[in-house]
């Protein structure tokens with residue numbers, strides 16, 4: 165496919181995808197409003213400024229455009245982020261709507277305890293065995309793993325995948341002139357494997373590993389890689405990774421740090437620095453922090469009010485820059501694609 169055609173395919177696919185998730189986002193909002201009139205939790209009104217819908221959509225369009233330009237420039241292939249069939253996807257959407265009243269009732273009660281009651285919670289850290297985002301079962305059930313991506317994409321109007329893909333550009337830079345067969349990439353807290361799938365499509369021969377504490381999410385990651393060359397999937401805590409020191413060339417970590425208590429954030433950073441080879445690449449992607457986009461701070465303020473995110477408020481003001489530097493991860497680049505923050509670091 166010519167580069168212009170690849171870019172056109174990417175833009176067409178992204179536009180359809182955006183339209184679909186925008187519609188789901190509005191439908192979910194409408195259903196949530198209905199539940200709230202039935203006596204569930206009231207809407208939180210932030211004190212800080214929030215962007216208009218136009219501003220949000222313009223920023224999202226910019227994200228999709230820069231992704232398409234990277235495809236045109238041959239940095240990585242067009243997005244193909246879901247191994248599920250269309251009927252499979254629609255079944256997940258139906259299940260998300262069916263689960264909403266229960267999740268909403270728990271939100272009203274501020275009850276985030278379904279994860280802690282799962283048998284799989286035994287032996288896992290207390291900070292982890294909670295219902296992040298009031299997700300039924302936390303990260304510890306098959307149903308949660310089935311619904312996670314549809315829920316996240318609906319929340320972000322289809323931008324979660326494109327935000328993750330911004331991590332592919334620094335990897336492409338790093339890979340210039342390297343033999344992918346000799347490069348080992350580890351995705352820390354890989355969840356359902358959506359990012360690993362993008363990396364695998366871009367680098368069919370790279371040595372890939374994903375690590376996560378959730379067995380059902382790792383099982384879903386395995387399904388997402390079906391038909392492609394697999395990845396080593398490791399069930400372990402990010403703060404104690406069963407990997408040798410200086411054994412990995414590239415570490416990525418996407419949407420993890422905002423869910424960690426401050427001291428665990430530091431242990432995980434130290435582990436990432438330990439497993440990276442000198443000169444290795446660390447690509448971090450997570451939520452925007454306070455002040456990153458001054459007119460958007462109200463969104464950051466509202467997020468943990470609407471969703472169970474017990475460590476997010478601290479994350480939003482944490483000194484990530486200082487934390488990475490102390491661990492020996494030196495600054496290369498920081499950008500803020502849409503609602504996310506991308507930080508590229510090199511191991512000293």
Ligand SMILES: C[S@@+](CC[C@H](N)C(=O)[O-])C[C@H]1O[C@@H](n2cnc3c(N)ncnc32)[C@H](O)[C@@H]1O
Pocket residue numbers: 292303328352353354355356357358359375376377378381400401402403417418419420423
């Ligand atoms: C918000 S999800 C992000 C998943 C994925 N990176 C993505 O882009 O969608 C957070 C993930 O971190 C995992 N996680 C949280 N704390 C962890 C820890 N201490 N060690 C390993 N995985 C952890 C969860 O199981 C979950 O899959």
